[in-house]
Amino acid sequence: LAKTTQPISMDSYEGQEVNITCSHNNIATNDYITWYQQFPSQGPRFIIQGYKTKVTNEVASLFIPADRKSSTLSLPRVSLSDTAVYYCLVGDTTGGFKTIFGAGTRLFVKA
């Protein structure tokens, strides 16, 4: 299973763009990269998933370089409600799909 490494915490201000990078040096060919958001006492919420290049949805963008050894979650114009823990997961979605959570990044958005 690919291990992921993220910054433990990040601070930002409302309205700024936030980029959280995740390192996954031993990502396998079948692995996809998925990001989740978790608020206290809630289950993680799916944000975005990708395999390579760039993926964008209504809440975020995911940038994956050609070697796929890292990925960057980009949150445009964050608000106070984006204060949460963000997890990067790498997992084989074609096999057993077992994924292991890393420590996550605690994002704190200030007014």
Next chain:
Amino acid sequence: GAVVSQHPSWVICKSGTSVKIECRSLDFQATTMFWYRQFPKQSLMLMATSNEGSKATYEQGVEKDKFLINHASLTLSTLTVTSAHPEDSSFYICSARDQLAGRADTQYFGPGTRLTVL
């Protein structure tokens, strides 16, 4: 779409009793569900993988006789904490694997169950 529910959302029980937590995929069928435990300020720890119609696969260090998992249908998995003790108090979260043809599978998580053992 892709909604996962858990019941109950919180439970308080006496030491020595058993507690059952249900996890349901509401709008999709899940052949695979996962159970996690999360302690305060920590990440999610995978406890076991639950496959419909077969025995669960437990992670190292997780007692299978204490944490009984049943995945009897494609939309329901249950976790029973037997003879619960205060150290079992935690936030239990399930997830379900949504297998979409032509797309990468994705895990969707339930809202979690807060277990407090007195």
